[in-house]
Amino acid sequence: QVRLVESGGGLVQAGGSLRLSCAVSGSIFSINTMAWYRQAPGKQRELVATISISGAAAGYADPVKGRFTISRDRTKNTVYLQMNSLKPEDTAVYYCNTLPVKEAYWGQGTQVTVSS
Numbered sequence: 001q002v003r004l005v006e007s008g009g010g011l012v013q014a015g016g017s018l019r020l021s022c023a024v025s026g027s028i029f030s031i032n033t034m035a036w037y038r039q040a041p042g043k044q045r046e047l048v049a050t051i052s053i054s055g056a057a058a059g060y061a062d063p064v065k066g067r068f069t070i071s072r073d074r075t076k077n078t079v080y081l082q083m084n085s086l087k088p089e090d091t092a093v094y095y096c097n098t099l100p101v102k103e104a105y106w107g108q109g110t111q112v113t114v115s116s
Contacts, residue, residue: 002026002105004096009110012086020081020110022096028105029077035099036070036081038092039109049081050099063089086114 008020020036033052039045049070050059058070069082079096093109 002028004105004107006094006096006107006110009094009112011113011115014086014088014114014116016086016114017082017084018086018112020083020094020112022079022081022107024077024079024096028098029072030074032098034070034072034079034096035101036079036094036096037101038090038094038112040089040092043092045095047099048094051079083112086112088114088116090114 003025005023006020008018010018012018031053033050035050036048037045038048046061048061048064049068051070051072055072060068067083067085072079091112091114093111095106095109097105
């Protein structure tokens with residue numbers, strides 16, 4: 001059974017940092033591009049960052065380029081999202097999933113709230 005469990009969110013002031021983690025159970029970690037997504041209140045879920053199977057290639061949405069860094073640890077079956085210089089517009093629930101998305105893999109997400 002595949003499970004993705006996000007953690008690391010919280011309340012932070014603008015300019016602060018957070019590191020999100022996504023623990024991946026099952027066999028999907030080593031065979032899929034992984035990604036972080038987010039959904040702000042009243043908005044559609046959007047893609048934030050992606051990382052290749054090997055971890056050698058990463059991609060970022062324009063709003064987070066230069067501030068967020070995605071990484072993956074094969075020994076821990078975990079994907080990370082380091083978020084620096086946070087802005088109030090980064091407030092959202094953050095999720096991890098594969099790319100392309102598998103609907104069955106959505107977890108509960110982790111709430112990130114950035115105060116101004």
